[in-house]
Amino acid sequence: MIKAILLKIFREGVGGLMAFVSFLTSPRKIKRSQEVQNTINEQVKSMSMYQYFACPFCIKTRRTVHRLNIPLEYRDAQVRGGEHRNTLEKEGGKIKVPCLRIDEGEKSTWLYESKDIVAYLNQQFDTTSKAS
Numbered sequence: 001m002i003k004a005i006l007l008k009i010f011r012e013g014v015g016g017l018m019a020f021v022s023f024l025t026s027p028r029k030i031k032r033s034q035e036v037q038n039t040i041n042e043q044v045k046s047m048s049m050y051q052y053f054a055c056p057f058c059i060k061t062r063r064t065v066h067r068l069n070i071p072l073e074y075r076d077a078q079v080r081g082g083e084h085r086n087t088l089e090k091e092g093g094k095i096k097v098p099c100l101r102i103d104e105g106e107k108s109t110w111l112y113e114s115k116d117i118v119a120y121l122n123q124q125f126d127t128t129s130k131a132s
Contacts, residue, residue, distance in 0.1 A: 026066055041070075048072065
C-alpha cells in the first residue's frame with residue numbers, strides 16, 4: 001500500500017517535471033499566412049486530444065501540436081469518473097492516452113499511440129515538410 005502511494009507520488013513528480021521542462025524548451029511554431037492558418041483552425045475544430053498532463057507520451061504529442069501551431073482542444077482524461085475519461089472509455093473503447101478523436105460527420109475515429117498521432121498530425125498540418 002505504501003509502496004503504491006510512493007510510486008504514484010514519484011511518477012506524478014517526474015511527470016510534472018517533464019511537463020515543466022517541455023514547457024521551457026517548447027519548439028518554434030510553424031508560421032503560416034493568416035488565410036492558411038484560418039483553414040487549419042477550421043479543420044482542427046473536428047478534433048480533440050484526450051490526455052493526462054504529466055504523461056510522457058502526451059507531452060510528446062502536445063509538443064507536436066505546439067510546433068504545428070494548431071489550436072487542438074485538450075480533454076483531461078485522468079480524473080476517475082470524469083466526463084472525458086468516461087467518453088474515452090465508452091466511445092473510444094479503452095482508457096489509453098494520448099488519444100486523438102477525429103470527428104467526421106456522424107463517425108468518430110479514435111487514434112491511439114503517440115507515434116501514430118504525431119505522424120497523422122504531421123501529415124495533415126506540416127506544410128514545411130510538404131514543400132521539400
